[in-house]
Amino acid sequence: MARCEYCDKGVSFGIKVSHSHRRSNRTWMPNVKRVKAIVNGSPKHVYVCTRCLRSGKVQRAV
DSSP states (O other), rough: OOOOOOOOOOOOOOEEOOTTTEEEOOOOOEEEEEEEEEEEEEEEEEEEEEHHHHTTTBBBOO
């Protein structure tokens, strides 16, 4: 899975606990999108998480 190129957010690992308290491994995937953004003055496709998109860290190419 891709990582965010701005905040380096990636896959997180943890443990799923059922109602009967059985434990099993699980993963949390980040919401990463491939967008066209302005990087060093030119448009380029980059992988960016939606939090960076929403907060304005990424300048989208038109």
